[in-house]
């Protein structure tokens with residue numbers, strides 16, 4: 001029915017940040033370069049885990065097991081930790097999703113304004129239940145909690161972009177436009193963070209970061225060496 005593939009289990013816990021692994025990298029050179037720049041913005045590399053998940057998702061449309069392995073190497077955690085973190089957040093997908101992730105809110109304001117009927121209509125016209133992906137891979141339908149757009153109920157988002165209140169008729173038009181590419185200008189494919197790359201703003205000098213990290217490690221080692229400072233808890 002659907003062409004979705006089953007999620008592949010993530011590998012066993014392993015290695016440190018400095019590890020070099022003889023395996024093909026999954027993230028492209030461009031994504032890796034951006035990821036390394038993001039890592040330098042944080043005092044601890046592992047703090048960049050979620051932004052890196054978003055970068056990887058932007059590359060592939062979802063978080064592949066291979067991408068999670070690369071991220072683990074970049075921030076010095078295990079692939080299982082990347083997987084465990086990613087699965088906690090709704091916006092990160094560890095199995096394939098369609099080009100368009102269509103979310104229908106069924107929380108109270110939307111429910112009172114026809115959300116249940118709209119979702120039922122969506123399921124029947126798309127031929128999938130909420131959580132499923134159409135056979136052509138173009139749409140994944142999702143039932144969402146309040147999307148903070150209650151005054152335009154029933155609220156629908158596509159790829160996390162608001163598309164306003166929908167009726168069954170306008171929903172069908174929306175789906176047709178998504179499939180034909182007519183909405184590609186305002187709704188890029190799933191995973192796209194932004195359409196315009198920022199070229200200014202937060203940047204870190206790798207040499208400065210390295211020296212600050214070394215100083216931090218030295219201070220930590222000193223603290224550990226000096227033992228408990230005594231006193232209460």
Ligand code: FES
Pocket residue numbers: 105106107108109110111145146147148149150153155
């Ligand atoms: S209840 Fe649907 S957006 Fe808030």
